[in-house]
Amino acid sequence: MAKQAGLSLHIPVPSARPGDEANFEHVPLTAAGETRRPRVDASEANLRDMPYELVRVLDDDGVAVGPWDPQLDDETLSRGLEAMLQTRLFEERLFRAHRQGKTSFFMKSTGEEAIGVAQSMVLRPGDMCFPTYRVQGWLIARNYPMTDMINQIYSNEKDPLKGRQLPILYSARDYGFYSLSGNVGSRFGHAVGWAMASAFKNVDKIALGYIGEGTTAEGDFHEALTFASVYRAPVILVITNNQWAISTFSGIAGADLTTFAAKALAYGIPGLRVDGNDFLAMWAVTQWAADRARANLGPTLIEVVTYRAAGHSTSDDPTKYRPADEAAHWPLGDPIERLKAHLIGRGTWSEERHVQLEAELSERLRDAQREAETVGTLGTSKPSVREMFEGVFKEPDWRVIEQRRELGI
Ligand SMILES: Cc1ncc(C[n+]2csc(CCOP(=O)(O)OP(=O)(O)O)c2C)c(N)n1
Secondary structure, eight states, X not given: OOOOOOOOOOOOOOSOOTTSOOOOTTSOOOXXXXXXXXXXXXXXXXXXXXXXXXXXXXXXXSOBOSTTOOOOOHHHHHHHHHHHHHHHHHHHHHHHHHHTTSOSOXXXXXXXXXXXXXXXXXXOTTOEEEOOTTOTHHHHHTTOOHHHHHHHHHTOTTOTTTTOSOTTOOOBGGGTBOOOOSSTXXXXXXXXXXXXXXXXXXXXXXXXXXXXXXXXXXXXXXXHHHHHHHTTOSEEEEEEEOSEETTEEGGGGTTTTSOSTTHHHHHTSOEEEEETTOHHHHHHHHHHHHHHHHTTOOOEEEEEEOOOOSOSSTTOOGGGTSOTTXXXXXXXXXXXXXXXXXXXXTTSOOHHHHHHHHHHHHHHHHHHHHHHHHHOOTTTSOOOGGGGGSSSOSSOOHHHHHHHHHHTO
8 A cells, every 4th residue: 555645734824914915815705786685584494505695785886786775764874874983983082092091901893883883773772782892883873971981991980890891891781782701702602591581581682692703713602502503592693704813814713614604504593694894784684683583583693794904902913914905905895985985875975974974973072082081091090999899799798898898998
């Protein structure tokens, strides 16, 4: 027998590194309007082509085309545009605040604003999202006070979470925003458990869980899918595939082998793939999955195809691991520019009104920041040490009582 060559380990490599020409040929795309829209009550067996398609509504000219067009009115569309723009301005300003030493940490969702904003608008009060750190648009779309967000980022005396959480790890139950966890993936199963409880109690509330594509490599992802599918939990499971997990490209989580939406097939649940930079497509697939969940037909896995245009966080420098101009080559464009072009095409928006809106939103933001800064920024104002002992245990444990006595507070 001929001697076999030794084995070699396959290690995926990204399509481009710093200095190379950006290349997204490996991302499968479908033209706008081409993907079919199955009935909400279609059987899973009749949905198995969906994970390989891409739901898109806005074409290259900003016109809404095809069966997924959610037919939204002008007012809803402009609210969406405003919330996305406010999110971007908020993040630019707070990123600068980090560079000015006013907070210890910050993260942006540049290019991904349509996700949190559209989904926040589709879900109802009483539903619950289990967020990642890249969907602050959810809160902004629901008019959560920006001053409270900034107080949390500054960890000042009015921080609603009393300094217990890292900046941007918000918690706002009344806004359908479950406490954010820095341990990526840990909330995916919680979303499923919350949804199972909702079904068990026979109410009509549904859950939505977010996870990054990099984090699908964790066991938490698969455990959550097992429970969601077995118990037909009324949950929307969203993978935000923004191509990068800090400096690790999506191929390390399996993107070179199949789509992330296709992971649904092995669990016997529907998997949809959507253009995450298309507000209308985001709206439409979320509505489809929400209707399905509310009809007691169980979970849907949605892969949101998008691109993380900024660094991972204030601690990251993406020019070290990807071409500096990669964002400009992303084939699905910028979500704000695309919705703006759509509204202009409908005759209900203009460049002048956009500039005016941006000025108004910046002013609102400046006021909110000023208000937070009168309380204090990082280190100039802190929640009282006493807070450490409060709001944690219903009945304080003897150790807590003793430690508190030792501190004399
Ligand atoms: C359990 C756990 N492991 C590792 C980390 C460190 N970490 C923080 S964010 C991140 C990358 C996550 O990437 P992805 O899931 O693709 O989401 P994205 O940041 O791209 O939105 C890692 C590894 C963490 N916070 N928690």
